[in-house]
Amino acid sequence: MTNKEVERKLANALEHLAPNVFDSVVSDMETQKGTVIMMMEHKKNRSWVSRAVGIAAAFVLIFGGIAGVYAYQLNYKVVSTVSLDVNPSIEIQANQKDHVLAVNALNEDGRIVIGDMDFTGSDLDVTVNALIGSMLRNGYLSELANSILVTVDGDDITKTAQLQQQLTEEINALLQTESFSGAVLSQTLNPDSQLQTLADEYGITLGKAQLIQQLISQNTRYTFDELASLSINELNLLSESGNLHLENIESVGVASDKGYIGVDNAKQIALEHAGVDASAITRFEYEMDYENGVLVYDIEFSCDGNSYDYDIHALTGEICKHECEKNAFSYPNSVDTSASSANYIGEDAALAAAYAHAGVSASDVTLWECKLDRDDGIMLYEIEFCSGSYQYEYEINATDATVIQYSREQQGNAYQYQGGSSSAQQGTSAGGNNGSALSIDMEQAYTIAFENAGLSSGDVYDLKGELDKDHGGYVYEVEFKSGRKEYSYEIDASSGAILDYEIELDD
Numbered sequence: 001m002t003n004k005e006v007e008r009k010l011a012n013a014l015e016h017l018a019p020n021v022f023d024s025v026v027s028d029m030e031t032q033k034g035t036v037i038m039m040m041e042h043k044k045n046r047s048w049v050s051r052a053v054g055i056a057a058a059f060v061l062i063f064g065g066i067a068g069v070y071a072y073q074l075n076y077k078v079v080s081t082v083s084l085d086v087n088p089s090i091e092i093q094a095n096q097k098d099h100v101l102a103v104n105a106l107n108e109d110g111r112i113v114i115g116d117m118d119f120t121g122s123d124l125d126v127t128v129n130a131l132i133g134s135m136l137r138n139g140y141l142s143e144l145a146n147s148i149l150v151t152v153d154g155d156d157i158t159k160t161a162q163l164q165q166q167l168t169e170e171i172n173a174l175l176q177t178e179s180f181s182g183a184v185l186s187q188t189l190n191p192d193s194q195l196q197t198l199a200d201e202y203g204i205t206l207g208k209a210q211l212i213q214q215l216i217s218q219n220t221r222y223t224f225d226e227l228a229s230l231s232i233n234e235l236n237l238l239s240e241s242g243n244l245h246l247e248n249i250e251s252v253g254v255a256s257d258k259g260y261i262g263v264d265n266a267k268q269i270a271l272e273h274a275g276v277d278a279s280a281i282t283r284f285e286y287e288m289d290y291e292n293g294v295l296v297y298d299i300e301f302s303c304d305g306n307s308y309d310y311d312i313h314a315l316t317g318e319i320c321k322h323e324c325e326k327n328a329f330s331y332p333n334s335v336d337t338s339a340s341s342a343n344y345i346g347e348d349a350a351l352a353a354a355y356a357h358a359g360v361s362a363s364d365v366t367l368w369e370c371k372l373d374r375d376d377g378i379m380l381y382e383i384e385f386c387s388g389s390y391q392y393e394y395e396i397n398a399t400d401a402t403v404i405q406y407s408r409e410q411q412g413n414a415y416q417y418q419g420g421s422s423s424a425q426q427g428t429s430a431g432g433n434n435g436s437a438l439s440i441d442m443e444q445a446y447t448i449a450f451e452n453a454g455l456s457s458g459d460v461y462d463l464k465g466e467l468d469k470d471h472g473g474y475v476y477e478v479e480f481k482s483g484r485k486e487y488s489y490e491i492d493a494s495s496g497a498i499l500d501y502e503i504e505l506d507d
Contacts, residue, residue: 076101079156080163081189082124083207085149086140087231088113090131091205098124098163103131106205112138125170132174143180144259147233151207153189160188164250172252183236183253185211190248202228211235211249218244226290234295241288257288260314266297269317270310274324276303288314292505296320311504321504344372344398350381353401354394358408360387372398380404395473405473405494407438438474438493442467445476448496449489453503455482467493475499481506 075095082092088109093102100119105111113134119127132148135141141148150167154160168186175182191206199209202224212227215235219242227235236255239246257263263286271278283302288295295314302308311321345353347370355362368385379398384391395405440448442465450457460480468477474493481487490500 075099080124080152080154080160082128082163082167083149083151083153083205084128084131085151085205085208085232086135086145086147088135088140089205089208090114092119092124092127092131094124100124100127103127107203109140113140125166128167128170129174132171136177141175141182143256145231145233146175146180146253146256147183147185147231147236148175149207149211149232150184150186151189151205151210152186153191153206157188164188168250168252175253180256181253183233183251183255185232185236186250186252187211187248198224204228208232211246214246214249215239215244218242218246222290226293230290237288237295238290241286257314260295261297261312261317263297265317266299266310266312266314267301269312269319270299270301270308270322273310273319273322274303274308276301276308280304291320294320319503321502323500323502324498325500344379345381345396345401347372347381349401350383350396350398351385353396353403354383354385354392354406357394357403357406358387358392360392364388378404407474440476440491440493440496442476444496445478445489445491445493448491448498449478449480449487449501452489452498452501453482453487459483460487 075097077095078093078101079096080094080098082094084090084092086109087107089106090110090113091104091106092100093104094100100122103114103117103119105114113131115134117130117134119130132141135148148171150164150171152160152164152167154163164186168184172182172184175184187207187210189206189210195206195209195213198213199206202209208228211232212224212235215227215238216222216224219238222238227238230238233255236251237257238244239251240255267278267284267286271281281301281303283300285300287298289298289311290296291298291311296311297314299310299312300308307325309321309323310319312318313320351362351368351370355365364387365385366387368383370381370383373380373382375395381394381396381398383394383396386392390408393405393407394403396402397404446457446463446465450460460482463480464478466477468475476489476491476493478489478491479487484506486504486506488502489498491497492499
């Protein structure tokens with residue numbers, strides 16, 4: 001009904017409310033003068049009727065407008081937005097009555113899940129039920145990948161929290177299948193401009209972007225670029241394995257790792273490669289991690305005082321990286337490191353032991369330095385002295401005068417290595433004994449590293465070598481590449497023992 005029709009009907013109704021006495025009034029007034037007065041009275045009555053009609057029409061319009069706005073907001077305003085992320089990403093918009101206004105696929109997998117279903121006007125819980133069912137039928141949720149992220153956004157904090165709880169319980173119930181149980185992560189959204197920028201840049205939902213930000217805040221080794229391509233199940237595995245405490249994230253169930261080799265297989269691969277029996281290890285730790293674009297089992301264990309660290313590809317079982325830090329020296333555990341210096345052999349005895357080992361006499365020494373120190377829990381004397389054209393460095397056990405470490409180099413012409421070749425300026429001590437501090441040269445260090453890696457010199461490239469002081473003595477630091485892997489070794493220069501090594505995939 002139009003506004004004019006409303007006014008016409010109101011006017012008609014008002015005119016019929018008053019008695020029609022117009023003709024009789026005119027008859028009575030014919031004998032009187034001042035008909036103008038009569039006409040003025042008639043016009044006044046007509047003006048009141050018009051104003052009444054206008055006021056009534058205005059009230060109809062006002063109340064009608066208010067009712068219209070309320071009805072629109074109740075039925076068509078988006079009050080809640082629910083995002084479902086697995087690998088498919090889907091966004092659901094609902095009104096105040098939890099009736100669905102729109103369901104949008106945010107990626108190709110999401111479009112497959114929705115198919116030709118039209119949810120407009122459906123209840124929110126019915127829509128969620130249907131979408132979860134489609135994810136199950138299409139294999140997006142299974143015993144191999146059972147995790148889903150539910151994110152709720154809305155202006156009403158109380159309603160948003162209630163809706164999050166309600167959907168978490170409903171979806172968890174739907175994922176209790178005969179073959180597997182699901183894992184539900186849920187959160188309310190706290191959007192900001194940076195979050196929206198990241199979501200747009202990587203083509204993901206705001207909910208997934210917020211989850212990734214939470215993971216990065218707990219483990220700063222991760223980057224957004226690395227994690228954006230992972231599924232929700234993979235992100236959930238990283239969170240659980242790393243014992244990360246994500247704020248404002250509710251978690252129900254356990255993420256499935258059945259799509260991977262499993263920690264037991266990863267452990268066995270590492271132990272076999274290290275040549276270590278499981279019964280001999282004294283420490284074992286592991287976590288699921290993300291390195292160089294792949295999920296890995298990060299395996300750490302100790303055996304016979306040596307520490308091992310392996311990254312095992314979670315899908316293939318390939319050894320992506322491994323390190324072994326071996327104890328360079330073993331000493332008796334009976335050394336009393338808390339005793340006073342009076343319990344030690346003293347500087348004179350330590351110097352005498354060093355001179356005797358070097359084959360020099362005290363009269364041949366021009367400069368010397370001796371100090372008591374602790375290294376790797378052992379009390380020792382660090383001694384430096386010069387004799388003839390050579391400079392000597394010794395570490396002498398402070399309790400029994402045994403030589404722990406020593407080195408000798410010609411003054412002004414130390415050992416130098418360039419381009420992988422070695423040349424050692426060595427001489428004969430004053431006592432006639434060969435006092436060379438290095439038992440192997442660089443070429444021998446290369447050979448030791450190649451043999452350990454199962455390679456020949458023709459298999460490697462980017463070969464680098466350097467002599468350095470580490471582990472309380474001199475070591476050869478050897479680096480090279482072969483295939484897709486990078487190798488680095490530390491080799492004891494006096495014994496040829498491998499002190500440290502690391503193998504990882506080449507970036």
